[in-house]
Amino acid sequence: MQQLILGLAFILLTATYAVSGHAADNKPLHLGLAGEPATLDPHRYNLRIEETVLADLFLGLTTFSSEGKLMPGAALKWETSEDGLTWTFHLDPNARWSDGQPLTAHDFVYAFRRLLDPKTAASLAYFMYPLRNAEAIATGKLPPDQLGVRAANNLILELILGLPYPHLPERLLYPTAYPVPKHVIDKVGDAWVKPEHWISNGAYTLRDWKPQQYLQLARNLHFKPAPAAPTVSYHTTANTQNAYNRYRAGDLDSIAGFPTGDLAAIRTERAAELRLAPQLSMMYLVFNTRSAPFNDMRVREALSIVVEPTTLTDKVMKSGDLAAASFVPPMVSNYAHPAFPHAGQLMPHRQRRARALLTAAGFSSATPLKVTLRYAAGTDAKRANLAIAAFWQQIGVRVELHQSELRVHYGDLRQGNFQVAQAGWLGESNPEHYLGLLHGRSGDTNYGAFADKSVDTLIDAARKQKDIPERHRLLAQAEAAAMKSYPVMPLYSLTTRRLVRTDLRGWHDNSRDAHPARFLVR
Amino acid sequence: MINRLGALGVTFLVIVTLIFGLLRLAPGGPFDGERALPPEIEANLRAAYHLDEPLPQQYVRWLVNLLQGDLGPSFSQKDFSVNELIAEGLPVSLLVGGLALVIALITGVIAGTLAAQRPGGGVDGIIMSLVNLGLAIPGIIAAPVAVLVFAILLQWFPAGGIGSAAHYVLPSIAAALPYSAAIARLWRGAVVESLQEGHVLTARSKGLSEWRVLWRHVFPIASLPLVSYLGPLAAGLLTGTVVVETVFELPGIGRYFVQAALNRDYTLVMGVAVVYAAMILAFNFIVDITYRQIDPRMRLES
Numbered sequence: 001m002q003q004l005i006l007g008l009a010f011i012l013l014t015a016t017y018a019v020s021g022h023a024a025d026n027k028p029l030h031l032g033l034a035g036e037p038a039t040l041d042p043h044r045y046n047l048r049i050e051e052t053v054l055a056d057l058f059l060g061l062t063t064f065s066s067e068g069k070l071m072p073g074a075a076l077k078w079e080t081s082e083d084g085l086t087w088t089f090h091l092d093p094n095a096r097w098s099d100g101q102p103l104t105a106h107d108f109v110y111a112f113r114r115l116l117d118p119k120t121a122a123s124l125a126y127f128m129y130p131l132r133n134a135e136a137i138a139t140g141k142l143p144p145d146q147l148g149v150r151a152a153n154n155l156i157l158e159l160i161l162g163l164p165y166p167h168l169p170e171r172l173l174y175p176t177a178y179p180v181p182k183h184v185i186d187k188v189g190d191a192w193v194k195p196e197h198w199i200s201n202g203a204y205t206l207r208d209w210k211p212q213q214y215l216q217l218a219r220n221l222h223f224k225p226a227p228a229a230p231t232v233s234y235h236t237t238a239n240t241q242n243a244y245n246r247y248r249a250g251d252l253d254s255i256a257g258f259p260t261g262d263l264a265a266i267r268t269e270r271a272a273e274l275r276l277a278p279q280l281s282m283m284y285l286v287f288n289t290r291s292a293p294f295n296d297m298r299v300r301e302a303l304s305i306v307v308e309p310t311t312l313t314d315k316v317m318k319s320g321d322l323a324a325a326s327f328v329p330p331m332v333s334n335y336a337h338p339a340f341p342h343a344g345q346l347m348p349h350r351q352r353r354a355r356a357l358l359t360a361a362g363f364s365s366a367t368p369l370k371v372t373l374r375y376a377a378g379t380d381a382k383r384a385n386l387a388i389a390a391f392w393q394q395i396g397v398r399v400e401l402h403q404s405e406l407r408v409h410y411g412d413l414r415q416g417n418f419q420v421a422q423a424g425w426l427g428e429s430n431p432e433h434y435l436g437l438l439h440g441r442s443g444d445t446n447y448g449a450f451a452d453k454s455v456d457t458l459i460d461a462a463r464k465q466k467d468i469p470e471r472h473r474l475l476a477q478a479e480a481a482a483m484k485s486y487p488v489m490p491l492y493s494l495t496t497r498r499l500v501r502t503d504l505r506g507w508h509d510n511s512r513d514a515h516p517a518r519f520l521v522r
Numbered sequence: 523m524i525n526r527l528g529a530l531g532v533t534f535l536v537i538v539t540l541i542f543g544l545l546r547l548a549p550g551g552p553f554d555g556e557r558a559l560p561p562e563i564e565a566n567l568r569a570a571y572h573l574d575e576p577l578p579q580q581y582v583r584w585l586v587n588l589l590q591g592d593l594g595p596s597f598s599q600k601d602f603s604v605n606e607l608i609a610e611g612l613p614v615s616l617l618v619g620g621l622a623l624v625i626a627l628i629t630g631v632i633a634g635t636l637a638a639q640r641p642g643g644g645v646d647g648i649i650m651s652l653v654n655l656g657l658a659i660p661g662i663i664a665a666p667v668a669v670l671v672f673a674i675l676l677q678w679f680p681a682g683g684i685g686s687a688a689h690y691v692l693p694s695i696a697a698a699l700p701y702s703a704a705i706a707r708l709w710r711g712a713v714v715e716s717l718q719e720g721h722v723l724t725a726r727s728k729g730l731s732e733w734r735v736l737w738r739h740v741f742p743i744a745s746l747p748l749v750s751y752l753g754p755l756a757a758g759l760l761t762g763t764v765v766v767e768t769v770f771e772l773p774g775i776g777r778y779f780v781q782a783a784l785n786r787d788y789t790l791v792m793g794v795a796v797v798y799a800a801m802i803l804a805f806n807f808i809v810d811i812t813y814r815q816i817d818p819r820m821r822l823e824s
Binding site: 135 | 549551552553554559560561562563564566567569570598599600601602607610611666669670673674677680681682683684768769771772773774777784786
């Protein structure tokens, strides 16, 4: 009898084990996060590190695959109207919030209106400006219910645009397009982001958040298919040195960066753990075209053609970053990248031309060109800018370097308080996302106030196209036209430098640096 | 006594007002960052945090809230109030700072006493060399070296974070190190000086044991300079040290001093400043009182 009971217990035990599935024996994940998230409200977020955590907590209409490619998320499929203005999304009927409530099209209508509502004060609300009336709502000229978003029924969501925007599915990857739980926000207000009230629709939910320590996520039991790791802890690290220390001490399974100086040693000692991946981004110098000397195109050209980006990346920084050959990063696909007018010319030839240009612009060895190059604090930045100054000194330019902390730097850029300055842009796989920075009416982000009619006309024409090939053809023309005037000097695309333990499976390097935790197994 | 408390209140008000003003004079704002915002969006943000109001109005709003114990929302950590952040961080800073203070006091006093026994002797020479070394090596070097040796190479202690008692060993010692040296030097000088005072010679001539002489006649006098040094030191250590908290990834409030200032997180800087100012004033007050207890002359004067 006793044996029978024991046997039954054994069968019961194995049965429970089988039902709970493969997930039961997977280890919790401990991942490094390069800084403290400012918020987990997807509509109020602003930082790259927040995107990382939010992608585990929420599922948008579209989402990243384990390889960083776009794939269907809460919407199983979608179609576009003939004019490219109406997008119809068919939601997954089995999608649930983490409290078991069904996820409906009305949740998305509420979320998009909340994002654009001026009261939300969403810093990245403009990501969804493609929606009809979005800008007017964000500026308080129209009420939020005038937004181009509609629920045809519980499972069919329509997004109505002001102008065609074929890159919409990609734009929906950002947290600004995530749904938020109306039924919780109605009840507890802004406190909905606290762990005790937390409800979300992603693979994980927020269990705990200790500032300057960690965020702990636990499986959302209503998410299918169930993610492998039972919990994911994001440990916030104050800087790359600390992250590297804790990785070496065995506390963390993966870190998002280490001191650049350790790269050479890591290449030999931890080659299997090192993950370098070019990132969709562009670091560049911007000339202030508002005033002399950089309102003179000859000066901009002279300074641009004598800098060799490959020297910066390969000899000076040695950080694995990718030298630029044009303003739109090379990882942007389906796009014919135009080359610089000076591409292929040898350096002595370029330097002769640059000296001639400077002479023509009225500078000589008696009255040399004097410029101040501004950059944001950081050791890599300093080395790169010292090297740029050296390139310029070779053609007789006197360079003064000016370093300021990040916020002061970008504050100065926006106010046009600079001559030539370093800037950076992390973007999408969409050329418009970069070329928009050179549009005469793009406002603050066109730091140098560059304005060229032919460039604007081409970008405006592209923005009316509903098909990607035609759109990109016009944008490539716009980039070629802009590069003739040298408004900016593209330098390099960043490389993400990660360390990933070899027993962490499911990790695929990609240019979006997207590694959703639900695909990771340890 | 009432006057004294009133003066403390005024000092406190002057300090926080100065910081409020200085903070707003700094260039750059809380919403400047790598992703520049369209002007209309920034206007929405400024309105949400009342930054669109005139400065005096913002100051009054902040002060009224402070009197109600509300330090406001954090700009850089939007999901937390400044009160919540300080409530999370202060206990950690207090614990590490308290441990460091105890370590610094015990080691400093013992080393100082030993060195003072024979000024210029061998023991004195060794201890004072160590003291100078301790004073010369800044925390920004000592702390990372401690991590490298004891956490990464030997793996005796964790490299950072909190959780177990072992997490506190390296940070407390690293925070205590320079102050332990400073206390040893201060204490040695004070003991040497008071050993030569007349009443000590008298006590010795009465045949009291050396230990009794030290305890009853030397230490009370020698402790006067130490007590006045301890006031600001305690306030500084207990509110967290930036270097130690950053290197050891401790979730204390010391890190906020720098981070919040760099982020132009006005409310968080003010919140931490309030705590720090209150601590400094409180400890100076305690030092005053202690002084009176130790030194009878002060009691007579007042």
